[in-house]
Amino acid sequence: MTDGSIITQLSIFVNNEPGRLAYIASVLKECDINMHAFNLAESADFGILRAIVDDPEGAYEKLKAKGVIVRKTDVICVSIEDTPGALFKAADAFGKAGINIEYGYAYSGRKESVFYMRVNDPVKAVQVLEDSGIRLVTSGEV
Amino acid sequence: MFWNTKIECMPSEELRSLQYRELKSLVNNLYSFNKFYHDRMKAENVHPDDIACLADISKLPFMYKQDLRDNYPTNMFTASNSEVVRYHVSSGTTGKPTLVGYTRNDLGYWTEALARSLTSVGIGSDDTMQVSYGYGLFTGGLGLHYGAEKVGATVLPAGTGSTERQIELIKDLGVTAIACTPSYLVHIGDVAKKMGIDIRRDTKLRKAVLGAEPWSDNMRKHIEETMGVRAYDIYGTSEMAGPMFTECEERNGIHMAGDIVYCEIIDPDSGEVLEEGQKGELVVTMLKKEAMPMIRYRIKDITSIDNEECPCGRTSPRISRISGRSDDMLIIRGINVFPSQIEYTLLRIPQLAGHYMIIVTREGALDRMVIQVEIKEEAFSDKIEDMNKLRAYVEAELKKYLNIAAEVELKAPGELPRFESKAKRVIDKRVF
Incomplete structure (x- = not known):
């Protein structure tokens, strides 16, 4: 999944x-x-x-x-578009779904800027992001 | 000035004969009525009849802190609950604390000893004395409190902490004398300076009775030069009663009132009694105690004894400034801490691996204790918050068992030194 x-x-x-x-x-x-x-x-x-x-x-x-x-440690990674409000989209979706970001760090990846996050429920977090149309960076892409 | 001229200036011969009579009746009593000491004398094959002169005290077996622990809480008491009027509690060497009990007479002799001591340094009814030792389970606060009241001084029971408020009270109430740890007095001096108060110029504080931790003549000089306060050393442990005996105006040793305590100096390894003037471990026999007798109790402080009559006129033996310990006890901000207590506390925490180091420093005037602990691999978390919680938990446990704040540093497994023979887990960088 x-x-x-x-x-x-x-x-x-x-x-x-x-x-x-x-x-x-x-x-x-x-x-x-x-x-x-x-x-x-x-x-x-x-x-x-x-x-x-x-x-x-x-x-x-x-x-x-x-x-x-x-x-x-299991973490997830989202692509942060180079536009205002990109981080907000992900954080907002988590907030509504009751997912807590324990820590995170942004990194300038190969193709794009990405944000790694440790969340309390990574499986649910992936679902929430997919449902919100936010692109996840997969382990194959890092 | 003397509080009890007859006893304090009693000719040496007379004093020794008084000590012998006290010892003889004490040993008879204990042999007959105290199971602990009876069994110990039996085991060493000593009978009260073997005590035929004062020097025969060396035939009696020693008592140790461990005995107090083994007989916790009151198995060593020789007074009934109805006769015991107070307890004090100090830290033991491991989990269990050391409990001491007092009958009304015990409190009386403790107060008497302090009344003589305070009088000998010129503290009396014209003085206002601030007692800045901890009140409560620790013996310092209440001990000095009753001693100072006995000589008629006006007592300000300040306790510890709230230094700025204490300085204001010293100034406003015209406090003339203070009892506290030497490092706390230096701290008071530092804080006063920051507040723009010159202890010498702006207050009437002139005398300090300092103890409960090691200090030196250098520190005395520093206190006297910077604060204009004449400093006197006080000695005593909770097993004796509490702080009891001080130097007199001559300041050449602490007068150990001969009718209350009999002192010996022994070789800490062989247990042999040493000659007058030789340095060794202090052993005390409390001649008047009722609730909890102490016979040849090994305090583990290193000092020497001087039986010469003091120029002040007192004939009681004097002990020199305590120069160290024959065990590993640390004194942190006036509180006794045994590394074994720290170990005991740490070993009960499942996330820790059992290796630790204790680092003691002095910052400004105050002691700082850092305890480095190795965590177990499985206790490691990628979340700083979890690790901070673990650190706070270890600090809280240490506070609970040691009654003193220690800072904890978490270390990875394998980071701290390993010891092949005798572990050296304490690094004490303080200069006294």
């Missing part, structure tokens, strides 16, 4: 110390993991690197094997 509309994001725990992000980045490089989009959320003592990568399953196993604290 979701036909690739639900995308696997990798969430990586990064201690908030000088050099920690560089270390994680070096592991990603060593494992030959290519990131299409990423976002860094930080707190006083740690950060969470959220990344959209090629082959998330393979990357997940490689990172785990390296001792990196990593988690798979």
Whole structure:
């Protein structure tokens, strides 16, 4: 049903110390993991690197094997047209359907600007977006 | 000035003979009426008849904080509930707190000790004394309160916190003396300065009785130079009663009133009694206590003893400034914290992996404790909110069990140091 509309994001725990992000980045490089989009959320003592990568399953196993604290998270991705009100359309549809966006990050993708979102109910969110005629970016397209 | 000249200036020989009589009757009593101590003496094969002189006290077995914990709450009490008139509670080394109980006479001797101490530093009925120790379960507030009332001082029971308000009261009420932790007095000085108040010029505060945490002559100098307040060291633990004994005007050691307490200094490893003047672990025997006797109680503070008569005229033995601990107890903002308590609290939280570090610093005048904890892999969430909730939960649990605010830092599994032999989980960067 979701036909690739639900995308696997990798969430990586990064201690908030000088050099920690560089270390994680070096592991990603060593494992030959290519990131299409990423976002860094930080707190006083740690950060969470959220990344959209090629082959998330393979990357997940490689990172785990390296001792990196990593988690798979379902996110969805919408195309944001370069016009006023584009984000509103998606957010409004979610609001009406009672879907909560837990966090999100915009990224300039290959062809267009996209917005990755972690929502409380991704399956329902995909349905709501499809019903509202908002184009979803699928895992094959990222 | 003396509160009780006869006892305070009693010739040494007489004092020692008084101590022997008190000890003898105490041991007889305990052997006959206290199951805990009777069993312990039996186990060590000591009988009250073996105590034939004061030095024979070394034949008696030691008591430890663990004994208080094992006998929690009142199994060690030698007074009935109708005779016990008060409890105080301090933190234990793990989950259970340490409970101490007092009969009316116990409170009387505690207050008597403080009346002598305050008199010895020149605090009396003309003074207004602000008690800025915590009131409540902690012994500091109520102890100093009753001591200061006893000498006729006007007591302002300020407790802890609301520093700006405390400074206003010092100024408005003409407070002349304060009892608090040394770091809190430095904090008061810093805050007063920010408020545009010069303690020396704008207030009448001239004397401070400071304790409940380690401090140094450097800190004394700093307080006296910046605030114009003469600072005196006070000593005591809840097992003894609470803060009890201070330096006199000579300020060359804390007078440990000989009719109330008998002090020994031992080698912390061998338990052997050391010679006068040698540094070691302080062991106290409380000669008057009724509700909860303390015989050769190992406080774990490191000091030395001086039996010479003090130039002030007092004959009681004096102990030097506490120079450290023979265990790993930390004192954070005047509150005793054992790393084992922190560990106990952390191990009960299922999301944590059990590895932790305790980092203590001093910012301005106040202690700051940061506890780094490793989370379990499955506790990791991609949502900052979940992680912040976990951190807040750990902080709340620590607050609940330690009664002190600690900041928690979450770390990834494997990030904190591993120890092959004895773990060094505490980094104390404070300079006293």
